[in-house]
Amino acid sequence: MSGGAVQGQFDEFGAIGFRAREGFREHSREDTEILFADLGYKFSDQVENRFYLTMDQGQQESAGRFDEVRNGKRPFAG
Protein backbone atom coordinates (compact mmCIF):
# COMPACT_ATOMS: atom_id res chain seq x y z
CA MET A 1 0.00 0.00 0.00
CA SER A 2 1.37 3.38 -0.84
CA GLY A 3 0.14 6.93 -1.07
CA GLY A 4 1.39 10.45 -1.33
CA ALA A 5 0.23 14.03 -1.27
CA VAL A 6 1.44 17.59 -1.67
CA GLN A 7 0.38 20.23 0.81
CA GLY A 8 1.83 23.64 0.10
CA GLN A 9 5.57 23.44 0.57
CA PHE A 10 5.35 19.96 2.04
CA ASP A 11 5.18 16.71 0.13
CA GLU A 12 4.83 13.36 1.79
CA PHE A 13 4.87 9.77 0.68
CA GLY A 14 4.42 6.56 2.57
CA ALA A 15 4.42 2.89 1.74
CA ILE A 16 3.79 -0.09 3.89
CA GLY A 17 4.20 -3.68 2.86
CA PHE A 18 3.42 -7.03 4.39
CA ARG A 19 4.89 -10.25 3.21
CA ALA A 20 3.99 -13.69 4.43
CA ARG A 21 5.39 -16.86 3.02
CA GLU A 22 5.13 -20.50 3.84
CA GLY A 23 7.99 -21.61 1.61
CA PHE A 24 8.34 -24.67 -0.51
CA ARG A 25 10.31 -26.57 2.05
CA GLU A 26 10.67 -26.73 5.77
CA HIS A 27 12.28 -23.91 7.69
CA SER A 28 11.56 -21.32 5.01
CA ARG A 29 8.68 -19.49 6.62
CA GLU A 30 8.76 -15.74 6.50
CA ASP A 31 6.75 -12.90 7.98
CA THR A 32 7.85 -9.36 7.18
CA GLU A 33 6.50 -5.86 7.58
CA ILE A 34 8.22 -2.99 5.82
CA LEU A 35 7.50 0.70 6.16
CA PHE A 36 8.99 3.51 4.15
CA ALA A 37 8.08 7.16 4.35
CA ASP A 38 9.61 10.38 3.16
CA LEU A 39 8.72 13.96 3.93
CA GLY A 40 10.00 16.82 1.82
CA TYR A 41 9.91 20.52 2.46
CA LYS A 42 10.64 23.05 -0.25
CA PHE A 43 12.24 26.16 1.22
CA SER A 44 12.52 27.78 -2.19
CA ASP A 45 12.83 26.78 -5.84
CA GLN A 46 16.47 25.88 -5.21
CA VAL A 47 16.44 24.47 -1.69
CA GLU A 48 14.65 21.36 -0.57
CA ASN A 49 14.93 19.18 2.47
CA ARG A 50 13.84 15.57 2.79
CA PHE A 51 13.52 13.14 5.67
CA TYR A 52 13.42 9.40 5.14
CA LEU A 53 12.07 6.81 7.48
CA THR A 54 12.63 3.13 6.93
CA MET A 55 11.29 0.55 9.33
CA ASP A 56 11.55 -3.15 8.88
CA GLN A 57 10.44 -5.97 11.08
CA GLY A 58 10.63 -9.55 10.09
CA GLN A 59 10.86 -13.11 11.19
CA GLN A 60 12.58 -15.35 8.72
CA GLU A 61 13.60 -18.93 8.90
CA SER A 62 16.53 -19.77 6.76
CA ALA A 63 16.69 -23.21 5.33
CA GLY A 64 20.19 -24.47 4.83
CA ARG A 65 21.98 -27.28 3.13
CA PHE A 66 22.60 -29.09 6.38
CA ASP A 67 20.01 -31.84 6.41
CA GLU A 68 19.31 -34.95 8.39
CA VAL A 69 21.42 -37.06 6.08
CA ARG A 70 24.49 -34.97 6.67
CA ASN A 71 23.67 -34.76 10.33
CA GLY A 72 24.18 -38.48 10.58
CA LYS A 73 20.71 -39.41 11.67
CA ARG A 74 20.01 -41.24 8.45
CA PRO A 75 23.46 -41.98 7.08
CA PHE A 76 22.27 -44.49 4.50
CA ALA A 77 19.35 -42.50 3.15
CA GLY A 78 19.24 -40.83 -0.21
Added chain:
Amino acid sequence: MVRLSVLAITAVAVIAIPEAQAVDTANNAAETEVVTVTGETTGSLTSLSPEESAKQKRQVPGAFTVKTTDDMELGRASNFEDLLQRTPGVFLQSENGVEVSKISIRGSGITSEDEPLGVIFLLDGLNFNQGDGESVLEDFDVAALSHAEVFRGADAFKYGALTLGGAINLVPLTGTMRRHFKCGLKAEVMASSVAT
Protein backbone atom coordinates in the same frame (compact mmCIF):
# COMPACT_ATOMS: atom_id res chain seq x y z
CA MET B 1 28.65 59.30 -13.15
CA VAL B 2 25.25 59.50 -11.53
CA ARG B 3 24.23 62.37 -13.67
CA LEU B 4 25.22 60.56 -16.82
CA SER B 5 23.10 57.53 -16.09
CA VAL B 6 20.04 59.65 -15.35
CA LEU B 7 20.47 61.28 -18.68
CA ALA B 8 20.61 57.99 -20.44
CA ILE B 9 17.36 56.82 -18.92
CA THR B 10 15.50 59.93 -19.94
CA ALA B 11 16.83 59.62 -23.43
CA VAL B 12 15.49 56.12 -23.77
CA ALA B 13 12.13 57.16 -22.44
CA VAL B 14 11.85 60.00 -24.93
CA ILE B 15 12.64 57.73 -27.83
CA ALA B 16 10.31 54.97 -26.74
CA ILE B 17 7.15 57.00 -26.29
CA PRO B 18 6.81 58.32 -29.86
CA GLU B 19 7.48 54.86 -31.21
CA ALA B 20 4.72 53.33 -29.17
CA GLN B 21 2.31 55.99 -30.25
CA ALA B 22 3.21 55.46 -33.86
CA VAL B 23 2.37 51.78 -33.69
CA ASP B 24 -0.89 52.53 -31.94
CA THR B 25 -2.11 54.97 -34.52
CA ALA B 26 -0.91 52.99 -37.51
CA ASN B 27 -2.80 49.83 -36.65
CA ASN B 28 -5.73 50.44 -34.38
CA ALA B 29 -7.29 47.04 -34.61
CA ALA B 30 -4.08 45.19 -33.84
CA GLU B 31 -4.98 42.35 -31.55
CA THR B 32 -2.43 39.97 -30.30
CA GLU B 33 -3.28 36.36 -29.74
CA VAL B 34 -3.42 35.26 -26.16
CA VAL B 35 -0.41 33.08 -25.55
CA THR B 36 -0.87 30.65 -22.72
CA VAL B 37 2.35 29.21 -21.42
CA THR B 38 1.95 26.07 -19.39
CA GLY B 39 4.60 24.04 -17.73
CA GLU B 40 4.82 21.23 -15.23
CA THR B 41 6.33 21.78 -11.86
CA THR B 42 9.86 20.54 -11.70
CA GLY B 43 8.85 18.19 -8.93
CA SER B 44 11.24 17.27 -6.22
CA LEU B 45 14.79 18.59 -6.19
CA THR B 46 16.12 15.74 -4.10
CA SER B 47 14.35 12.83 -5.79
CA LEU B 48 14.56 13.23 -9.52
CA SER B 49 11.87 11.92 -11.83
CA PRO B 50 12.80 9.02 -14.15
CA GLU B 51 12.86 11.44 -17.08
CA GLU B 52 15.32 13.72 -15.27
CA SER B 53 17.47 10.73 -14.33
CA ALA B 54 17.52 9.50 -17.91
CA LYS B 55 19.06 12.81 -18.97
CA GLN B 56 22.23 11.70 -17.21
CA LYS B 57 22.84 9.39 -20.15
CA ARG B 58 24.24 12.41 -21.94
CA GLN B 59 26.52 13.28 -19.04
CA VAL B 60 27.73 9.88 -17.90
CA PRO B 61 30.51 8.72 -20.20
CA GLY B 62 30.19 5.02 -19.41
CA ALA B 63 27.48 2.44 -18.97
CA PHE B 64 24.37 3.79 -17.31
CA THR B 65 20.86 2.41 -17.09
CA VAL B 66 17.64 3.68 -15.55
CA LYS B 67 15.22 1.00 -14.42
CA THR B 68 11.77 2.25 -13.58
CA THR B 69 9.27 0.40 -11.48
CA ASP B 70 6.74 0.81 -14.30
CA ASP B 71 8.66 -1.84 -16.21
CA MET B 72 8.77 -3.99 -13.12
CA GLU B 73 5.06 -3.86 -12.44
CA LEU B 74 4.29 -5.55 -15.73
CA GLY B 75 5.28 -8.74 -14.01
CA ARG B 76 5.99 -9.75 -10.47
CA ALA B 77 7.09 -6.82 -8.38
CA SER B 78 8.20 -8.01 -5.02
CA ASN B 79 11.95 -7.70 -4.79
CA PHE B 80 15.03 -6.19 -6.33
CA GLU B 81 15.48 -9.10 -8.66
CA ASP B 82 12.21 -8.12 -10.34
CA LEU B 83 13.37 -4.53 -10.61
CA LEU B 84 16.93 -4.98 -11.79
CA GLN B 85 16.66 -8.10 -13.87
CA ARG B 86 17.79 -7.76 -17.48
CA THR B 87 19.98 -4.80 -16.62
CA PRO B 88 23.17 -5.33 -18.61
CA GLY B 89 26.08 -6.42 -16.47
CA VAL B 90 24.02 -6.86 -13.32
CA PHE B 91 23.71 -10.29 -11.80
CA LEU B 92 21.19 -10.95 -9.08
CA GLN B 93 20.48 -14.12 -7.22
CA SER B 94 17.90 -14.85 -4.62
CA GLU B 95 18.63 -17.33 -1.90
CA ASN B 96 15.05 -18.04 -0.99
CA GLY B 97 13.06 -16.75 -3.93
CA VAL B 98 11.83 -13.71 -2.11
CA GLU B 99 14.80 -11.58 -1.22
CA VAL B 100 17.85 -10.79 -3.26
CA SER B 101 20.90 -11.70 -1.32
CA LYS B 102 23.53 -11.64 -4.00
CA ILE B 103 24.19 -8.77 -6.36
CA SER B 104 27.18 -8.47 -8.59
CA ILE B 105 27.94 -5.93 -11.28
CA ARG B 106 30.41 -6.96 -13.94
CA GLY B 107 31.55 -9.84 -11.80
CA SER B 108 32.30 -7.89 -8.63
CA GLY B 109 32.37 -9.99 -5.47
CA ILE B 110 31.27 -13.03 -7.40
CA THR B 111 32.72 -15.39 -4.82
CA SER B 112 31.06 -13.58 -1.94
CA GLU B 113 28.47 -15.74 -0.26
CA ASP B 114 25.80 -13.20 0.54
CA GLU B 115 27.30 -9.72 0.76
CA PRO B 116 27.45 -7.60 -2.35
CA LEU B 117 31.05 -6.47 -2.69
CA GLY B 118 32.13 -3.61 -4.89
CA VAL B 119 28.56 -2.44 -5.31
CA ILE B 120 27.39 0.62 -3.46
CA PHE B 121 23.72 1.27 -2.86
CA LEU B 122 22.48 4.81 -2.53
CA LEU B 123 19.19 6.35 -1.56
CA ASP B 124 18.80 9.61 -3.48
CA GLY B 125 22.59 9.76 -3.70
CA LEU B 126 23.11 9.12 0.01
CA ASN B 127 24.93 6.03 1.12
CA PHE B 128 22.52 3.22 1.91
CA ASN B 129 25.17 0.66 2.78
CA GLN B 130 25.86 -0.24 6.35
CA GLY B 131 28.98 0.80 8.17
CA ASP B 132 30.80 -2.39 7.24
CA GLY B 133 29.98 -1.93 3.56
CA GLU B 134 27.27 -4.52 3.50
CA SER B 135 23.93 -3.51 2.08
CA VAL B 136 20.83 -5.15 3.43
CA LEU B 137 18.32 -4.67 0.65
CA GLU B 138 15.58 -6.42 2.54
CA ASP B 139 15.25 -3.22 4.56
CA PHE B 140 13.84 -1.48 1.56
CA ASP B 141 10.49 -2.01 -0.10
CA VAL B 142 10.53 -1.88 -3.90
CA ALA B 143 6.92 -0.62 -3.77
CA ALA B 144 8.31 2.66 -2.42
CA LEU B 145 10.65 3.10 -5.36
CA SER B 146 10.29 5.28 -8.42
CA HIS B 147 13.32 4.00 -10.27
CA ALA B 148 16.89 2.89 -9.90
CA GLU B 149 19.94 4.33 -11.59
CA VAL B 150 22.61 1.77 -12.34
CA PHE B 151 26.15 3.03 -12.85
CA ARG B 152 28.46 0.31 -14.04
CA GLY B 153 32.21 0.33 -13.85
CA ALA B 154 34.25 3.46 -13.34
CA ASP B 155 31.23 5.76 -13.34
CA ALA B 156 30.57 4.60 -9.82
CA PHE B 157 33.88 5.93 -8.49
CA LYS B 158 32.25 9.25 -7.78
CA TYR B 159 30.40 7.48 -4.99
CA GLY B 160 33.41 5.73 -3.45
CA ALA B 161 36.80 4.24 -4.08
CA LEU B 162 35.74 0.64 -3.53
CA THR B 163 32.89 0.61 -6.00
CA LEU B 164 34.72 -1.53 -8.50
CA GLY B 165 31.54 -3.11 -9.76
CA GLY B 166 29.24 -0.16 -9.81
CA ALA B 167 26.67 1.89 -7.96
CA ILE B 168 22.92 1.58 -7.76
CA ASN B 169 21.09 4.74 -6.81
CA LEU B 170 17.58 4.09 -5.54
CA VAL B 171 15.17 6.96 -6.01
CA PRO B 172 12.10 6.64 -3.83
CA LEU B 173 8.68 8.00 -4.68
CA THR B 174 7.76 11.37 -3.25
CA GLY B 175 4.51 13.19 -2.72
CA THR B 176 5.07 15.13 -5.93
CA MET B 177 5.43 11.93 -7.94
CA ARG B 178 2.67 9.87 -6.35
CA ARG B 179 -0.39 11.87 -5.42
CA HIS B 180 -2.82 9.05 -5.07
CA PHE B 181 -3.37 6.04 -2.93
CA LYS B 182 -2.45 2.66 -4.26
CA CYS B 183 -3.12 -0.73 -2.80
CA GLY B 184 -2.08 -4.06 -4.18
CA LEU B 185 -2.27 -7.69 -3.26
CA LYS B 186 -0.07 -10.33 -4.74
CA ALA B 187 -0.26 -14.02 -4.14
CA GLU B 188 1.81 -16.84 -5.47
CA VAL B 189 1.05 -20.48 -5.18
CA MET B 190 3.62 -23.11 -5.92
CA ALA B 191 2.90 -26.78 -5.66
CA SER B 192 5.39 -29.59 -5.77
CA SER B 193 5.45 -33.23 -4.91
CA VAL B 194 8.38 -35.36 -4.02
CA ALA B 195 8.41 -39.03 -4.90
CA THR B 196 9.98 -41.13 -2.24
